[in-house]
Amino acid sequence: MAITEIMKAAEARAKQMGLPYEGALLPAEAYQLLQSAPGAKLVDVRTRAEWDWVGRIPGAVEIELLTYPGSRLNPSFLAELERQVDKEVPVMFICRSGGRSHNAALLAMQAGYTACYNVLEGFEGDKDAQGHRNTRGGWRAGGLPWVQS
Template sequence: MVDVTAQLAQAAQRAQAAGLPYAGAVTPEEAHTLLNALHNAVLVDVRTQAEWNFVGGVPGAVCIEWKSFPGMQPNPDFLAQLHARVPSDAHVLFLCRSGARSHDAAIAATAAGYTQCYNVLEGFEGDRDAHGHRGALNGWQAAGLPWQQG
């Protein structure tokens, strides 16, 4: 059995060491464990509709764009959409392609009153490999965690 308290403490230590203004940073594997272990954990995928459709996503994730394709303009309704779909007392695990947009979303959600925000490090597709491809080096997909094609 996984010690969820220890995982959350490790996530908080990562955040503190990096000076992050939100509750913690988790690996994809840790995020998956927390989603299965905590009754109030929610995965929020902040990638674009195009990414969900063409790259795929995590079954059961709440999808709310942080920025919209093709211009990558910020979603002005992000926080309203988050409040409408995710309780403010939830453990909110933010996921994007590589961990950058989800970092920004975790900051915004924390500033808006969510106290348990976590960035999923490496994101869904992870970093580019030596050939410039994503999805094999690290991230949710490379970890072999559940996902489905869009």
């Protein structure tokens, strides 16, 4: 799928979901944009513990939205984002399953980022019938690149 088609689909999805930011991407779409859209950045907002124990996405900008332990808002989130990501490029946010990345996209949009996208399903996806992640949706289950320590 071409970049323009992906962005149009993401924008339509966001509009349908009532989201105020630019778009909502599926993991495979986010990967395609990361590979093809000039300057596009993927920002992984999970915690350090998740990166270390669950896995990392090669090339992603890693900035905790919430601290671990404690799950408190990282007071330097926006400063770190502004230091590492230009406000004019497409910026895609990913977390475990899409909740924190939604909040990160909102914060970035309010801070002046012009093309914010949430990666739906996140890195691990939703739980399956047995309560397990990584089997239904998400970056990992989609066979996209990731590494584990």
